[in-house]
Every structure is written in C-alpha cells, then in structure tokens.
Amino acid sequence: MFRQAQWDEPLIFNLGRAGRRGHILPKVEESVKEVVGDLYRLIPENMQRKNVPRLPELSEPEVVRHFIRLSEMNYGVDSGLYPLGSCTMKYNPKINDVLANLPTLGMLHPYQDERTVQGILEILYRLERWLAEITGTAEVCLQPAAGAHGEFLGALIIRAYHKYKGESAKRRDMLIPDSAHGTNPASAAMAGFNVVVIPSDEDGCVDVEALKAAVSEKTAGLMLTNPNTLGIFEKNIEEIAKIVHEAGGLLYYDGANLNPILCKVRPGDMGFDIVHINIHKTFGTPHGGGGPGAGPVGVSEELSKFLPVPRIVFDGKLYRLDYDRPYSVGKIRSFYGNVAVLLRAYAYILSLGFEGLKEVAEVSVLNANYVLHKLKGVEGLALPYNSNVPRKHECVFSAKPLKSKTGVSALNIAKRLLDFGVHAPTIYFPLIVEEALMIEPTETFDKEELDRFIEAVREVCREANASPEKVLKAPTNTTVPRLDEVKASHPQTMALSWRMFQKRRVAANP
Amino acid sequence: MREIGIKTIDELYKDIPEKYVLKGPLNLPGGMSEFEVKRHVEALLSKNRTCADMPIFLGAGCWPHYVPAVVKEIVQRSEFLTSYTPYQAEVSQGMLQALFEYQSMICELTAMDVANCSMYDWASALGEAARMASRITKRNEVLIPKIIHPERKAALHVYAEPAEIRVKEIAYNRETGQLNINDLESKISDKTAAVYIESPSYLGFIEAQVEEIGKLAHNHGALFIVGVDPTSLGILKPPGEYGADIVIGEGQPLGNPMNFGGPLLGIFACREDQNMIRQMPGRIIGLTTTVDGSRQGFCMALQTREQHIRREKATSNICSNEALCAVAAAVYLALLGPHGLRELGEAIMYKANYAMHLLSKIDGLKVPVFKAPHFKEFTVNFDPAGLKAEEAHEALLKKGFHGGKNISKDFPELGETALYCVTEIHSEKEIKLLAAALEEVVSARK
Numbered sequence: 001m002f003r004q005a006q007w008d009e010p011l012i013f014n015l016g017r018a019g020r021r022g023h024i025l026p027k028v029e030e031s032v033k034e035v036v037g038d039l040y041r042l043i044p045e046n047m048q049r050k051n052v053p054r055l056p057e058l059s060e061p062e063v064v065r066h067f068i069r070l071s072e073m074n075y076g077v078d079s080g081l082y083p084l085g086s087c088t089m090k091y092n093p094k095i096n097d098v099l100a101n102l103p104t105l106g107m108l109h110p111y112q113d114e115r116t117v118q119g120i121l122e123i124l125y126r127l128e129r130w131l132a133e134i135t136g137t138a139e140v141c142l143q144p145a146a147g148a149h150g151e152f153l154g155a156l157i158i159r160a161y162h163k164y165k166g167e168s169a170k171r172r173d174m175l176i177p178d179s180a181h182g183t184n185p186a187s188a189a190m191a192g193f194n195v196v197v198i199p200s201d202e203d204g205c206v207d208v209e210a211l212k213a214a215v216s217e218k219t220a221g222l223m224l225t226n227p228n229t230l231g232i233f234e235k236n237i238e239e240i241a242k243i244v245h246e247a248g249g250l251l252y253y254d255g256a257n258l259n260p261i262l263c264k265v266r267p268g269d270m271g272f273d274i275v276h277i278n279i280h281k282t283f284g285t286p287h288g289g290g291g292p293g294a295g296p297v298g299v300s301e302e303l304s305k306f307l308p309v310p311r312i313v314f315d316g317k318l319y320r321l322d323y324d325r326p327y328s329v330g331k332i333r334s335f336y337g338n339v340a341v342l343l344r345a346y347a348y349i350l351s352l353g354f355e356g357l358k359e360v361a362e363v364s365v366l367n368a369n370y371v372l373h374k375l376k377g378v379e380g381l382a383l384p385y386n387s388n389v390p391r392k393h394e395c396v397f398s399a400k401p402l403k404s405k406t407g408v409s410a411l412n413i414a415k416r417l418l419d420f421g422v423h424a425p426t427i428y429f430p431l432i433v434e435e436a437l438m439i440e441p442t443e444t445f446d447k448e449e450l451d452r453f454i455e456a457v458r459e460v461c462r463e464a465n466a467s468p469e470k471v472l473k474a475p476t477n478t479t480v481p482r483l484d485e486v487k488a489s490h491p492q493t494m495a496l497s498w499r500m501f502q503k504r505r506v507a508a509n510p
Numbered sequence: 511m512r513e514i515g516i517k518t519i520d521e522l523y524k525d526i527p528e529k530y531v532l533k534g535p536l537n538l539p540g541g542m543s544e545f546e547v548k549r550h551v552e553a554l555l556s557k558n559r560t561c562a563d564m565p566i567f568l569g570a571g572c573w574p575h576y577v578p579a580v581v582k583e584i585v586q587r588s589e590f591l592t593s594y595t596p597y598q599a600e601v602s603q604g605m606l607q608a609l610f611e612y613q614s615m616i617c618e619l620t621a622m623d624v625a626n627c628s629m630y631d632w633a634s635a636l637g638e639a640a641r642m643a644s645r646i647t648k649r650n651e652v653l654i655p656k657i658i659h660p661e662r663k664a665a666l667h668v669y670a671e672p673a674e675i676r677v678k679e680i681a682y683n684r685e686t687g688q689l690n691i692n693d694l695e696s697k698i699s700d701k702t703a704a705v706y707i708e709s710p711s712y713l714g715f716i717e718a719q720v721e722e723i724g725k726l727a728h729n730h731g732a733l734f735i736v737g738v739d740p741t742s743l744g745i746l747k748p749p750g751e752y753g754a755d756i757v758i759g760e761g762q763p764l765g766n767p768m769n770f771g772g773p774l775l776g777i778f779a780c781r782e783d784q785n786m787i788r789q790m791p792g793r794i795i796g797l798t799t800t801v802d803g804s805r806q807g808f809c810m811a812l813q814t815r816e817q818h819i820r821r822e823k824a825t826s827n828i829c830s831n832e833a834l835c836a837v838a839a840a841v842y843l844a845l846l847g848p849h850g851l852r853e854l855g856e857a858i859m860y861k862a863n864y865a866m867h868l869l870s871k872i873d874g875l876k877v878p879v880f881k882a883p884h885f886k887e888f889t890v891n892f893d894p895a896g897l898k899a900e901e902a903h904e905a906l907l908k909k910g911f912h913g914g915k916n917i918s919k920d921f922p923e924l925g926e927t928a929l930y931c932v933t934e935i936h937s938e939k940e941i942k943l944l945a946a947a948l949e950e951v952v953s954a955r956k
Binding site: 004009011012013016020021022023025026028029031032033035036039042043044046047048049050052053054055056057058060063064066067068069070071072073074075076077078079082084087089092095097098099101102103104105106107108109110111112113116117118119120122123130133134145146147148149151152156159181182183185186187188189190191192195232233235237238261263264265266269270280286287288289290291292293295329330331332333334335336337338339340341343346347349350351352353354355356357362365366369370373374389390392414415418423424426429475478479480481482483484485487488489491493494495496497498499500501503 | 511513514519521522523524525526527529530531532535536537538539540541542544547548550551552554555556557558559560561562566568570571572574576577578580582583584585586587588589590591592593594595596597598599600601602603604605607608609610611613614615617618619623624625627628630631632633634641659661662664665667668669671672673674709716718720721743744745746747748767768769770771772773774782784787793794795796797798799800801802804805807808809810811812813814816817818819820821822823824826827828829830831832833834835837840841843844845846847848849850851852853854856857859860861863864867883903907912915934935937938
C-alpha cells in the first residue's frame, strides 16, 4: 500500500530563531574596509534599506531538514509511474545530472572570450547539428528556455517571414486544430496573430475539408502536433502541408509529441518548416517540478536567417558567436539558452545513438498501445475516435460513461489513482474529449509497472460502481487529502505569499 | 506484443505514409557506455577556462557568486528534480511549499505582496511586465532608460512589438548616469503604460531619483516597473518602499551557478491589487486548506489566467519555467537569512568599491565613468591611455585575467569602455593583482 510522507512541516518563516545563520560568507578584509570607508556614507540616504527583510533565521541543519522533508512530500519520476499525457515523463539518466553539475560548466561566464569556452561551444554546436538531423531541419537554435518559449519564437519567425515577403499586414491568421495544446493559441496570440480553430474529423485528425475552407490569403501558418494529442498520427499530413503551403502559409511542428517518432519519421520530411523540441520531454532531462526545460527551434534553410542572435559558427578551427544577422528576429532572452539542460540532452543522444533513440520511440509506442489494449473495454471508460488505428505515445480515454452512471469524474479517478502510488494521467485534455484521461506511459516503465497501473485504473472503475464515495473522497494516502483549489484563487481567501497571508490575518483579527 | 496481437513493432507505425518513413540511419553519434560518455564530455568541458583557472571580472546579467553546498544538495533531491509541474497538488506538497516559500521570500526582499514562481530570466520578465502594464492601463508606450542591458532591451522589443507597444528611451545625465528627469517629463504622456528603471543600473551605479520617477509615472496614470539585482536588497531600499507596481529582476545570483548563461531565474512580483494579480503572467502558488478544512496545503492558484485554460486569451503562454532555480534561491535565502543578505550586499559593495578605488588611481584610466555610488559593477574607460578596450582585454588575458565586458559598441558615447564586476568571491589579493596587471597594460602603451 502506498503511503506518502506526511510531515507536519511548518512554513519556513515559522522555523528557527533570531540570530541563527545557515551560511557564513567570505570575510571582507579589514584593509579593504579601511580604503572604502563607511558604506552607508556612499549610499544616498533615500536609497538605504532601513529594515532588514523578514527572512527566516535558521542554522544549516535546520535548512537541510526542512527542505529534505519537503522533498519527501513530493512525487517524481524516480518515485514511480508518471503517465502524465503529453508531458513525456520518462526516466532521467543520472550520469547526465553528474555532467551538468561539473564546475567546468557551472563556473563559465557567458561573456567569456570565445577562445576560453571552446569546449562548451563545441558541445552546443554539435547538439544543434544532431537536433537538426533528428528533426529534418536545416538549422537549430538552442535559445528558447521551454517549449512554449520555442513556440513563441516559431510564431515570431512566421511573422518575420511574412514581413520579409511584404505580407505581414494581411497574413494575420494562425490556424490551430481544436485538439492542440493550449500553448499553441497562447503563443500565436502573443506573437500578434488571430487564432482560427480547425475542427477535428471523426478519426480525431485535422478535418481536411475544414482546413481547405479556412485557408486564405490571410493565412500565416498552421501549428500542428503530430502525432496529435489523441496519440493519433495525422495521416493526411502530405495533403495538409500542401494546402497550407499553397495558401502561402508556413507549417509549424509542436514537438511536445516527438518522442514516438524519433528516428522513425522526421517533421522536416513531412513538410514542416519550423519545429520546436521539448528537451525535458523527448531527451530525458529532468523537469525540476516545473522547469528549467529547453525548447530549441529548428527551421528550414529559407527561414534560418530569422533565427535569434548569436548563432554558433565554426570556421574549421574556432567556434565563434556570430551576431551579424541582419534579418534575425532579435533576442527572446539573455545569452544562449538553458545550457545545463542542453548539456544533458547532448549526453543523452550520445548514450543512445540512432538505434537507441529509435528504440525509445518504438517502446514508447508499444507501451501506450499495451495500456490501450488492456484498458479497452473496462466498464465506464470509452475510447473516443477511431479505435482501429494504433495510437503512438499516448492514448486518451473518456470517463464520461462512468460519470453518468456513478458520478465519478475524471478528476475523481485521477485523485483516487494517487492512492495507488502512481501519478495520475493528464485530465480534461484534449478539450475535444469529455472527461478525458490522457495516458502516456513512456518507454522507461516495464511491463510489471504498466500492469500495476492498469490494475489500479480497473480497480478505481470497479470502486466507482461498487462504492463511489471511496473514489469521491480520494485521495487519502497522500500527504494531504483533497485540496480546495477554489479557495486558493478566490479574492477573499487568496494568499499568494506569507506577507499576503499575514495581512489577511491581521485584517480579520484587528 | 503478443498481448496486443502484433508481430513487429512496425505494425504500430503502419498508418504513417510509407514515403516519410526513414529508410536508413541518421548521421548521429553513439551509443556509448556511461563511462565513455563521461570521459567524452569531461574532456570537452576541460577545454574551457573557468573562474577557477583565472580571475574573471565579468557580470552584465550573469554573475559569479558562491553557491553553498546545501543548495546543490537540495536541488539534486530526485523527488524535486524529477517531478513535473505540480498539477496533482496532493502528491506535490513539497515542491508547492518550497515554491510558495520562494515567492514569499521574494516578496520580503522586494517589499511587494505577490510574486510568481519564476519567469525564464530578467529579459523575458521585462517583456512580460511591459505587456502586463499595457493590458492594465490599456496604453501602448513604455519608457525605459537608455542605460540598459542591450540584450534585455532587444528582448523587450521582441515581446512588445507584436502587442503594438512602442518602446521609448530616456536620456541620462552624462556626469552622473542618473536618469534625465527633464527628458522623462517631455516623453511621459497619457499614452504611457509604464516607466521602467533599474537600480543599480546596468552600468553599476545606483539610480537615486527613484521616488521622483515613480511619482511622475503615477501622476500620469502609468505603472512604475523596477528592475533589481536581488543581492543588493540587503542594503538598498526595496522597490516596494518607493512606489513600484511591478518588480522584476534576475535571481541567478541567489544560489544558481552561471552555467554559461542558463538556466537563469526571472523574478516577477507585484502589489496586492486584484486587477494586477489577474493580469500577471506565470505560475503562482497559493496557500489553501483541504476540502474538509482539516489541514493547510498548497496548490497552483489563478490558473484561469493561464494558457491551458484560457488559450489565446491567456496572460502569457509560459508554462514550464525555472522552478528548480527558484527552489535554489529559496534555500540560498534561507541559509543567509536577513543579516546574511545584508552582509552579502556589504561584502559585494566593499569589494567592488575597493577595486574601483585601486583602478581609479591608475594613470590612463577613468574609473568609473559616472560620478555616482556603485554597487557591484562599474565602468573602466581606457580613452586617457589611448587604448582600445579590446586591446586591454587581450593584454589582460595574456596575463591570466579575464577583464570586464567591452561595452564600447553598445554605448559608443562612452568611448573605449568595459564593464567590470566584483563580488564577494573576489579576494583583496586578486583585486590587487588585477590593478597591477592593468597598470602594466596601460604603462606598456605609453
């Protein structure tokens, strides 16, 4: 039976005692102080901090114990199965962390003379080449900090391309399927486009007729995920690409679902002009509870002039940073990217090679189809859209039948699954499936682990029929029972910091 | 395979048009054993020269600070490291509480009420802050100081342009570097969504007219956005005490290694104002209780602002952020505490001012360019010696020092100038050696 740690760990502000310190800084030499004199005579009176910040005062062991206890109340991929659909929560090889923590990377400053950073530039340069090879694109830029950041850059490149052709004023429509990730419309809107939603057909794929009707001289591009968020490969991709390109638009590949086609099919070969890659999904780098990730963007030859500066170039002897790119969209962040994350991806590709990466894809697809096969026919779960085509990395079930019969929703199933010591699938996504359970097992969990998950889902569905209150009250084995998420967002009860919480308390009890 | 009734894996790929299926292998390296990978990567990285091999005096948006061993230990805890965004709050209380504590400490540091749990970096935080101000005020001009990091400015333009926000620059006083208030008054109007300043500025001096600038912004109905280096906030007045509506900054110095410039940690905080809070970008963790009211707990708050719910109407597209770097910052701040943070600010300012003092004595250098108090960075001008900043850099590198960033192209009006950075990790001896080396470089020229 799964039991998560339940430390009654107070907020750090309620720990420690005045005067305690967890870290001693290097001493400032007396001779230095003498030369400089009184600092507070240098700082203008109005710019001096009069009250020290109300930070906690703890000893080093207190700090360690506090955060270790917190970590024990957190579930990661190393804790167990994490079938969060579209998030590709696979095992993160430990050697890659070891390498990313080397001081020969950590102590490098981004503005060092190029001659003193040849090692890291070589790694980044090669990684760009490998990612271009894997995605079938001409050039890759490593700078985006996350997938959504890559999407924003992709949308900016589409904008720059139409501007270059003198058509940016009219090409304002970004076409996005209704099954797309939420980031697609958000990124397109951030880059100034109008979002035009394309419906899915009865197979769960882009409705080609609807697409034909939607394209026009206003079309800037189409943002597409393939395989899509139902785990289904867009089989009409050739026709889709043709429609978009003939209308003068560009085709954008959302790389969130690249894992199942690694070294099998390449987005560039399918006609995509711009591709982003979620390094923290496909290339096995840890997600850190929300980041940092990395979202490199690959583009066709024609679009490479729009990539952000600097570009890493190699003249046969020296790796250099080239800022001389007049058509570049500019900068979307400081420096060159989330290098410590990218280095892990470099090591990941090096470890696996072509054959290994292909196996990653194949086993991830095999696992998803195994789960699909075993859950098909479970009472209460429906498999929407064409059940005859194999899914790729993930499968999406609908708990609608279960909900109408027992009142147990996808949310309740997710919460109850936590009690079984597995992470819940993604729920209520994609939006085109009611009561969606989106399951992505990835390649790194073995059959026994998958069987345990399948049995847990079956058990929850049985419980929903036999004793629904058990499921409705879940979870009970986690650190806390079900949380009130509405309260956290309500203007009257919202507390987004300790400071806000205290203000509220004082206001309530003057 | 037997269970699902297939003979080959390729049956699961049969729906992919044949013409797209790869026929041969790609041009990729590997696969290597763990030992080979380690040896290979270590060998490549050892070609680099780091600040352990030579004293480096670079800052400009990424700064060398010591990262305590405890911070490294905590962020390697695999329960934190290998978890996803805490969508399922009940199994993610550890990460959620750590991020709530980060947000809370940032609020204490900046004297603001609400902070999000991170942006990508300072530059993207500035872009998002400008867009947020424009949404709130329904205006489309942002005023920024002419003295600003060129990459931060470039990112601001990239974020602002699609939202049809114009960016205008405010001149500075050539003597002191301080913002030219007359120029600000002439450019501020009822179109101004926000006035943005930084203190300490990009070139290291303390901007002291903060109250006046904030008042000017507010008198014109604009928001006042302030950018900060958090290591200064133990000794410098927090922006919340001089009227800031939004505070942004770079959190990398708080327990995160430089890593050749990434990952960084974008700080983003604002005042308690429901309208502002609802326009904030990024993930925010909130305190709540369990449904049965028995216990306190944490979860993501205000998700209706975000892309997975609001789609094209979201306040931003950001989802993955720099959460683990935020945890590092929380651990770092907890280790230092209020007095440690003050000592950190003092140590940095002592060392930087000591270096400034020694370098200013060198005949042929103008240090600093501006007559103003400086925090951890300062300008070194080589014009009196007739030396190019690039030449000085070359000569120093030969002597085993890495000088500051050459800013002559970014700020041509300041002549041949470099931006030097000194922090708590630079010793008196290293600073003296730098001064001696620079003296040799300059006198060799004469």
